Amino acid sequence: MKGKVVSLPIKKISFSEENNQPDLTKVILQVCKSGEVASHGVYFEEESLALSETSIKNKPLLCAYEIDEDGNKADFKGHELEYKIIKEGKNISLKIEYIEQPVGIIPETNNFTIMDIDKKKWIVVEGYLFNEYCSDAVRILEESDGEKAVSMEITVVDGSNNEDDGLFHIT
Secondary structure, three states: OOOOEEEEEEOEEEEOOOOOOOOEEEEEEEEEEOEEEHHHOEEEOHHHHHHOHHHHOOEEEEEOEEEOOOOOEEEEOOOOEEEEEEEEOOEEEEEEEEOOEEEEEEOOOOOOEEEEEOOEEEEEEEEEEEOOOOHHHHHHHHHOOOOOOEEEEEEOOOEEEOOOOOOEEEO
């Protein structure tokens, strides 16, 4: 499991009333919680949350869009990619192209906190969406009241298998 990329669901994105930059929309993201993520066979130890603070700084907020029958951006897709076959002489290779686009950022100063929410410890950070360039992303989140099936990808650095619960405990 070490080195594996895990895509974690983010359940809540809230809009912040406090915003001094008209070209950005400030959002509060509940990023990751302690405990079991059964769908991925992992368990986040509480201690692991604080260790992730430096890894989230300056990360992009990305999305790919679902397009409706009228050609409008209607919703978000998952982590979308395409494969291209590259032929150079007699050599053939496969290139991965990501369809996602940056729609915002989690800045260096993101007010990283660990909060008690619903009897779990959650990593909560601030991020910013680009209003002018990505107004559809802001609109989609506003229309859903921040309740979207979005996710964050992490790379597992350390942990161990737990025989009692059959989960990989991320430390």
